[in-house]
Amino acid sequence: MENQVIRLKDDYMILSNPRDRREVIVLDKKEEKIILKFNLGPQFEKVQLDFEAVLRHFVSLQSLSGSIEGKLAMKLLQTHPRLFDLAGFTSPALKEDYIQYEFGRSIRPESLYETYLGPEGKKTFILWGISETSLTLSRTLSSLGMSVSIMEPSLSEREDIQLQKLLTMHGSSSVEELYGERVQWVTPEDQEGVWIIDNRLLELNLIDADRALGQIASSIAVHYGCYTDEFTVGPLVLKEESYGYTEFRKIHGGTPALPTVPQSMIQAGLIQRILYFIHEDTLKHLAEDVQLPINGAFAFDNDSFNSKLIDIEGGW
Known part of the structure; x- marks a missing residue:
């Protein structure tokens, strides 16, 4: 898997529980329901986690190991692989994702x-x-x-x-x-x-x-x-x-x-x-x-x- 990249599927969202930052929840956006919860240690209570920034576009497994969100994603990949897309470094999906990343980082249509x-x-x-x-x-x-x-x-x-x-x-x-x-x-x-x-x-x-x-x-x-x-x-x-x-x-x-x-x-x-x-x-x-x-x-x-x-x- 060292020659692969992963990203969170569009159907899902991972975020900290706004009421208790020690709890992380996984949402199914289509079903509009929580499908998974897990708790972090008390040291994460004041940590601002941003899973969207880390996982919305393809990223290498090696890069994931450098952030808290990435390490948690790697654990989820082992236990719940259906949450993620996997691709090789030369796949068309990776190139398309790169192009969308380019556009998204260059222009902000919503504003x-x-x-x-x-x-x-x-x-x-x-x-x-x-x-x-x-x-x-x-x-x-x-x-x-x-x-x-x-x-x-x-x-x-x-x-x-x-x-x-x-x-x-x-x-x-x-x-x-x-x-x-x-x-x-x-x-x-x-x-x-x-x-x-x-x-x-x-x-x-x-x-x-x-x-x-x-x-x-x-x-x-x-x-x-x-x-x-x-x-x-x-x-x-x-x-x-x-x-x-x-x-x-x-x-x-x-x-x-x-x-x-x-x-x-x-x-x-x-x-x-x-x-x-x-x-x-x-x-x-x-x-x-x-x-x-x-x-x-x-x-x-x-x-x-x-x-x-x-x-x-x-x-x-």
């Missing part, structure tokens, strides 16, 4: 209100721009089982210093070798989906900007860029229902610059979090605090990494 509903169904994320940011996104999104496509670079982009630097840094002879066989290469006419586009392509005329913006106008798009003073994520463009790149550049006149790896990692992390909202078929944000760069962009100082929100709507 949000809906602002936009996108088309349901499987999303294809199209990365337009060869950069450290898009390379990181292609790898992490693919590992989560999401559909990822890469826009074939134009001749001008292939000759750009950003692409050449990326190949040199990773010791690759070509873009195709760098990204590998796990992604699909497309042209603008090939594909519809959610676009993640590097502003550098538009600002240095590495592609036909008017044609590119026309291509993504009827879709959802996320922009990102790096400039001499700051790097940005956003705007997130909801078809024609929010301000887009053109309005962004009218109030942000930064000069394009090459990103560093730490800057690219921050961009990739923020973009991936935005894509989680899109993947879940709804885009949401808090009433008091913006979580998504709709009608705006997140900007980070290149030196201090201090952040701010560029308000496109308020800038007009």
